[in-house]
Amino acid sequence: MSGTNDGHGYDSLRLDRTGQAEAFDAIGDRYDEAFPHKEGQVGAGEWLIESLDPGARVLDLGAGTGVPTSRQLADADLDVVGVDLSARMVTLAREYVPAATFHQLDLADLRPGGARDLGRFDGVAAFFSLLMLPRAEIPLALRTIHHLLNPGGLLALSMVEAHVDDFEIPFLGHTIRVSGYLLEDLHKVLDTAGFEVVKENSYTYAPATADVPPEEQVFLCCRRRD
Template identity: 60%
Template structure:
């Protein structure tokens, strides 16, 4: 599947987003100490993977809990994130995994910087950082990084937003979101079958972050 040119997600400048997460660092895990949705979604994914599967963790953050959970289950993990500060923490907390600084929209399976294909991809809250128009092509890009029948586990915050500025742990970040019916449609249009769905009402530990509804989708790449 060709995801170059017009079909590739537009590359907005996200350096301000990366700088915000560099500064937030370990406070992210302090603000979001309870990650039951993530833990449950990965636990479900693990039941669908063959031993020693290759998994891409997109927007890996500090590596905890997802990369840690996958490595502990015996899988090979590549984590990518835009934030160098987050990656520094991830390398310390999950030294068994490989980590690279990269923008989701710049990933490719082939070429000099190609990362190949994977049996599964986790993408927790990373699509939030894109403009709405970028999300459908980003999903098609992720599909191109999966082997046929590969699994995608993703999460979003349910919200009717497009590149809106919000305060976040003392910084300003830009986020987008969909209401759940529209999110399902966008995911299916990218040639994924939705095989499971969970919703969580989440209240972060920090007063700087408002309560939210988190949507978790387990998906399977369809077609060849």
């Protein structure tokens, strides 16, 4: 799995982020208020903490406000770098988790030959961040994550189990586009991208707002195959 091929895989795509960052800029703190119970996310973060040595470098992809994941990982003495497309979310994360470092970046910026090189990591948390991409881009995003991880590195990934592609949904007074897979298909995409699933959990989640429907959340703990 060469870095050159990983980077070039984006050349055939037109990356459309229209409205995605703007929605989260406007939502700000209300995101954490709408999704107050994050047991699955905290549990997957705990798996990273238990599996990594103190001081290990961890990337929080789509870090949002930094709560709970970046804070949880930083409190466990991991070296945390967070990225998010939303400038407002990055501002909040820097305020809430001063022990971590945050950048306003697109995941595509981190691909081989992309706009930014943050180095390599021992672990990556990607909680609902790939959900925001069209399906055509998700395998490329996973290959980028594979590239960012050291050999044997860990990925804690969450998605909403749904057979949808770049589908518009109302979200806290705004509209965002989301994609998802049925669980069996998600396993295949991860396997093709070079990941072994070592643990998984599913939760039926009802957000604390009538604007967002209940969803089936899937948390997959994965290891990079070399």
